[in-house]
Every structure is written in C-alpha cells, then in structure tokens.
Amino acid sequence: MSFYLLCKVLFSRKVVTTLLLLQLAMTLALLLNSVLLARQTQQQLNQPTGLDLDNILLVQLKPTSAPLRVYPALEDLLNRQLTAVQAIPGVIAAAYSNQSVILQGGNNGNVYVLEQQERTNVATVPMYFVSKDFFSVLDSQLLQGELPQHSVSLDAPGSPDVVLTRSLADKLFADTPAVGQQINRGRVAAVIADFYGQRSGDHIMYNSMQVAPPYGVDWGYSILLRTAPEHTETVRQQLAGALQKVESNIEIFHIRSLAEQHQRLYRNEYGLAMLLTILSMLMLLVTMVSSYSSTHFHALKRQQEIGIKRALGASKGLILLELLGENWLCTALGSMLGVALALLLNQALAQVISIPALNWYFPIVTIAVLLLCVTVATWYPAAIATRVSPATATKAL
Known part of the structure; x- marks a missing residue:
C-alpha cells in the first residue's frame, strides 16, 4: 500500500476531502477543550474545602x-x-x-x-x-x-x-x-x-x-x-x-447550604463543559456518519477498480486496508489541523473563563478516540467493498 497513491486517491475528490478535514478538525478542537474543561471542573468540585459543606447553612440578608x-x-x-x-x-x-x-x-x-x-x-x-x-x-x-x-x-x-x-x-x-x-x-x-x-x-x-x-x-x-x-x-x-x-425590616436574598454555594461557584464552567461535551458528541456522530457515507459512496464508484485488483491477485485484506488507510490518512491530516484549532479555541476560552492549557498527552488520547470512531464508522462499507466479484466487476470492460 503506497502512501503516495493514498494521497493521490484522497485528494482526487477535493471538495469531499476538504469538508471532511474541516469537520474532523472542529470535532477534535471541541472534544479536546470540552474534556479539559470537564476534567478541571471535576477537580475543582472535588478539591478539599476544609468545611462541612452539607451541614453548614448560609443566610445572605440585608436590613431594608x-x-x-x-x-x-x-x-x-x-x-x-x-x-x-x-x-x-x-x-x-x-x-x-x-x-x-x-x-x-x-x-x-x-x-x-x-x-x-x-x-x-x-x-x-x-x-x-x-x-x-x-x-x-x-x-x-x-x-x-x-x-x-x-x-x-x-x-x-x-x-x-x-x-x-x-x-x-x-x-x-x-x-x-x-x-x-x-x-x-x-x-x-x-x-x-x-x-x-x-x-x-x-x-x-x-x-x-x-x-x-x-x-x-x-x-x-x-x-x-x-x-x-x-x-x-x-x-x-x-x-x-x-x-x-x-x-x-430585612431582605433575605437566599438560604442555601455551603454544598450548594460551592456548586454555584463553578456553575459557569460546569454549564460550559456540558454544552461543549454535547456539541462534541454531536460533532463526533456527524463525523462518523459523514465518514460512513463517503466510504460507501466512493467504494461503489470504485467497484470496477476493486474488481480488477482482486482479479490481479489483491487479497480482501489488502483492499480493506487500503480503504481504511484512506480514512486514517484523512483523520490524521484533520487531527493535525484540529490540534491547531484546539489551541486557538483554548486561548479564546481562557479570555472568558479559567481553563487549563493543552498538554501533550490529551491531544494524543483524543486523536486515538477520533481514529477509533472513524474506523468503526467506515469498517462496514469498506468490508462490503471487498466482496466485489472480479468477474462481475470486469463484465462492463
């Protein structure tokens, strides 16, 4: 399987590949920052306060x-x-x-x-x-x-x-x-x-x-x-x-436990983390559907090519690896763009809320998750394409 040929096939469909790259990049950027924010918020909510949060009540009030x-x-x-x-x-x-x-x-x-x-x-x-x-x-x-x-x-x-x-x-x-x-x-x-x-x-x-x-x-x-x-x-x-x-002659603003006070203190981060997580999951689902559709469509268009390769001795495993390799290459390129986009999004969020900077291992883990999801989404259409009969594929030649 040639890397050069994979690139040539991938970029022969410029519009589809460009859209997939952008989708992968945005998905990775959202996923990375939502995981970072959720992790930080969880750490903040679990940090020791030195207080019995559940059994101390707070009354905030003012004389009128x-x-x-x-x-x-x-x-x-x-x-x-x-x-x-x-x-x-x-x-x-x-x-x-x-x-x-x-x-x-x-x-x-x-x-x-x-x-x-x-x-x-x-x-x-x-x-x-x-x-x-x-x-x-x-x-x-x-x-x-x-x-x-x-x-x-x-x-x-x-x-x-x-x-x-x-x-x-x-x-x-x-x-x-x-x-x-x-x-x-x-x-x-x-x-x-x-x-x-x-x-x-x-x-x-x-x-x-x-x-x-x-x-x-x-x-x-x-x-x-x-x-x-x-x-x-x-x-x-x-x-x-x-x-x-x-x-x-007093106004009581609120009565709450310190546990509730603690939760409210981090509600912005918690809410934003939930929003980004939901958006990330939706983007990931859309990316999987797009990858599935793209692989299925292009496998159908390349039936004759796949049949000829089979007739010339290419195994089903090699054909499957080639089709998956195209998606892996697209995911890798989209992930590189996504890391750059994630850094920009991270800096933008840091202007509004407290969010940790990106570290080296989070992108690696997130890219691995994205690659796994794309592989799962494209496995079935790629496997179907390997079942093309060489005789059937060459009849129209």
Whole structure:
C-alpha cells in the first residue's frame, strides 16, 4: 500500500476531502477543550474545602431600614438574630460575618508583616469581621494561639486581634510562629486550619478574620449555622420565619447550604463543559456518519477498480486496508489541523473563563478516540467493498 497513491486517491475528490478535514478538525478542537474543561471542573468540585459543606447553612440578608445597616444598631440586630437562630432545635452553632465563605470575590485587601511589606505582601486576602462563634460554625481546628472570645468594636483604640489560616501564616512567617506577630491588620492571636475563602484571592485558603462587628452592611451580610446532620433541612425551613420574627425590616436574598454555594461557584464552567461535551458528541456522530457515507459512496464508484485488483491477485485484506488507510490518512491530516484549532479555541476560552492549557498527552488520547470512531464508522462499507466479484466487476470492460 503506497502512501503516495493514498494521497493521490484522497485528494482526487477535493471538495469531499476538504469538508471532511474541516469537520474532523472542529470535532477534535471541541472534544479536546470540552474534556479539559470537564476534567478541571471535576477537580475543582472535588478539591478539599476544609468545611462541612452539607451541614453548614448560609443566610445572605440585608436590613431594608438604613439605620439598621450601621453601628451600633447593626450590632444589636446581629446579636438578636443570632440568639433567635441558635434557639432553633438542631443548630449547633451560629455566627455572623460581613461575607460568606466560598465566594468568587468580596471584601478583601492586602496583608503584610509590619516593616517587611516588600518581602511579605500578599495582595488579595479576604477580610472577615465575625462573631466569636464563627470558628465553631466552621468547626475550625486551632493550630496556634488562642481564639478571641469577645467582639471588639472597630472604632476602639488599636485594631482587633487577627486570626489567620495556616496557609497564609506560612506564607507570611515561614517557619516562625505567627502568634504575637504584628501585621498591617493587627496582632496575630491564633492560627486555624485552612478553609475555602475567595476564588479570586491570591490563594483560596488565604483568610484573615477579626472578631468584630462590621461598620456597615450596605451590601448585606451573612449568617452561618452549623447543624446536626439529621436536622439540616428542618432548620433550613425555619430560618426565614425566625429571622423575620426578630426584625421584619430585612431582605433575605437566599438560604442555601455551603454544598450548594460551592456548586454555584463553578456553575459557569460546569454549564460550559456540558454544552461543549454535547456539541462534541454531536460533532463526533456527524463525523462518523459523514465518514460512513463517503466510504460507501466512493467504494461503489470504485467497484470496477476493486474488481480488477482482486482479479490481479489483491487479497480482501489488502483492499480493506487500503480503504481504511484512506480514512486514517484523512483523520490524521484533520487531527493535525484540529490540534491547531484546539489551541486557538483554548486561548479564546481562557479570555472568558479559567481553563487549563493543552498538554501533550490529551491531544494524543483524543486523536486515538477520533481514529477509533472513524474506523468503526467506515469498517462496514469498506468490508462490503471487498466482496466485489472480479468477474462481475470486469463484465462492463
């Protein structure tokens, strides 16, 4: 079987071959990027968060009355709301926070060790102003120091003590104990185990907390509750009523578990991965149908040629290999074009969403899958063509 003759036969039908090449290239580009995106989304959804996602409930709300949004009326409202939700059977702990955990972005700023800003500055770290039970809600493991037990007003002299997550403490102080050190947000009082803060931060596990009421909540605030597993849904159903009973002048944006919050955080990637996967499967199906039709049509047109080859001693296996070889060559050429197209699509998607760059082995695996599908699609018409009788094929000569 000559490579030159395969190319000559393939490019003798220019229009059909060109369309097949474009179809194969687009199929490969979509398939590659959908697999990449689906794989990344799955990894992100399965990454450790340091949180009991199923049994921590999040309430996002905001007072509709302006005086209730600022200190000191806000602090009184927060304390009354916490007392009410803690009284619900099944609630283990409850706390307020100026913002939720597991967010895309939010209230954040830089953190650095005093007098070492150039060396230690971390540009984007979430700033949490929380009640003292925030750490009980998250069931945080205390690694260093002592957790603050009293809420300190933000307008009091000096800054409230700071609690850092382990990853951030390691980043700032390396092997040096963090407790007692001074950072730009205050004195470090404790270090706790990591938990997922903000996706857009320098690192999802970098978090800084101060036990203090927020100054104002024009954009709303969060109440977090840890519940007993068997009471989670029951507590969820009672939350809105309990909060409205405490103060009717509030707007509750949503009540959801942190598991739902986590899913929503990656819903764009998940949705796009599903869309690309469906499109890829449809394109793959269309490519298989096109390959089948093209092979069947051209095998019929070449019956006499195949019959003569059989009469001259060509075996059925050789004829089958020749017909499959044409499709394999077309698939190989289309795949080369497809890899280039996949790189362009990958760069375009990277401008809109987070998607990993193409690596060396993904294209190889995807090309192998595409080659297998094309082989399956063209096997039957190619096998039928080998059954042409030399006598029948040469009658018209």
